[in-house]
Amino acid sequence: MNKNIIIAGVGGQGILTIAAIIDLAAMKLGLHVKQAEVHGMSQRGGAVESHLRLSSEEIFSDLIPLGKADLILSIEPMEALRYLPFLAPDGVIVAATEPIENIGNYPDREKVLETIRQSAQHLLVEAEPLAREAGSARAGNVVMLGAASPYLGISAGQMEGAIARFFGRKGDEVVEMNINAFRLGRAQAIKKDETNQ
Template sequence: MTNSILLVGVGGQGTILASKLLTIGLMEAGYSVKMSEIHGMSQRGGSVSTHVRYSKDTVYSPVIEEGEADMIVAFEKMEALRYMDYLKVGGKVVANDFKIESMVNLTGQADYEEAEIDKELNRLGAKLIKVNEIAKELGNEKVMNVILLGCLVKSMNLENIDWESIIKANVKPKFIDINIEAFNKGLNLVG
C-alpha cells in the first residue's frame, strides 16, 4: 500500500527542507519513495507544495491525485484550504494556525477572510496548531517546519525511524539541538 503526503506552504517557510528530511528518513527505513516539488513563485512568497509517496513496495509516481492524500501538512492555513481537494476520505490534516497574506490581499484586491478559513478548516477536521508561537518559544521561528515534521511523523506512525540522526546529518551544526527539540515538540502536539 502506498502512502501519500502533501506538504504545502509559502516560499521561505521551510517546506522543502521538511520534505527532504522526510524523504531521507523514509529511504533509510527501507521504503520506496518518490518526491516531487512545485515551487511556484516561492522566492516571492508564492505557494510551494511537495508530494511525497512511499511504500514497502515499489512507488512508480511522485504525483498525488486529487482525493488521494493520506495527509496534508500545511505551513500556512490558507494553503491548507487551497489543497483540501487532495485529501482522501478519512485523511488527516495538520495546519499551522498562521496567516501570510498574498499579494492580492496586500494590494486590497481580495480579503483574507481568516474567520471563514478557520471555520471551514474546522468543519473539514483539520487540526490547527499555533506552530509559529511554539517555534518562537523555542527561540527560532525557522524551526516551525521541523515542528510540523514531528507532527507528521507522529500522525503517520513513523516514530520508529532514527529522526534525530537524520536531523543531525542534514541541518547545520549550530542548529541541530534546536531542531531536535522542535521535532520532539511536534511529536507531542498530535495524538
C-alpha cells in the same frame, strides 16, 4: 506501508526542508520515495506544494492522485485548503494557524480555521510560539513536521535521527534546536490525541 503526503505553504517557508527530512528517514527504512516539487516562478512568494510519496513497493506516478493523500501538512492555514481535492476521505490536515497575508484579499483567519475544522480530521497548531520556545522563529516548519509526525508511518526516533543527519553539517546547536522544535510539535499531536480519548 504506503503514505501520500502533500506538504504545502508559501514560497520561502521551508517546505522542501520538511520533505528532505522525511526522505532521509524513509530511505533509511528502505522505502521507495518520490517527491515532486515546485521550482521557478511560484517560489517568489506564491503558493508552493510538494507531493511526497513513500511506499514499500514501486511508486509509479510522481503526482499523488486526487483523493489519495493521507496527510496534508501545511505551514500556512489557507494553503492547507488549496489541496483539499487531494485529501482522502479519512485523510488528516495538520496546519499551522499563522496566516501569511501577502495578498490583498486574504480571507478572515477565523473563517479559514473553521473551514479546516469542518473539512477533515485536523490538527491546528500555533507554530510560531513553539518555534521561538525551541530557539528560532524560523523553525516553524520543523515544529509542524513534529505535529504531523504521528501520521507519517515512521517512528519519532527515526525522524529525530533524520533531523540530526539533515542539520548535522550546521553543528550540534542547530541539531538540538530542531529536535526541540520537532518534539514541541509532536507533543501537540499527542495532547490532541489524549483529549480525543
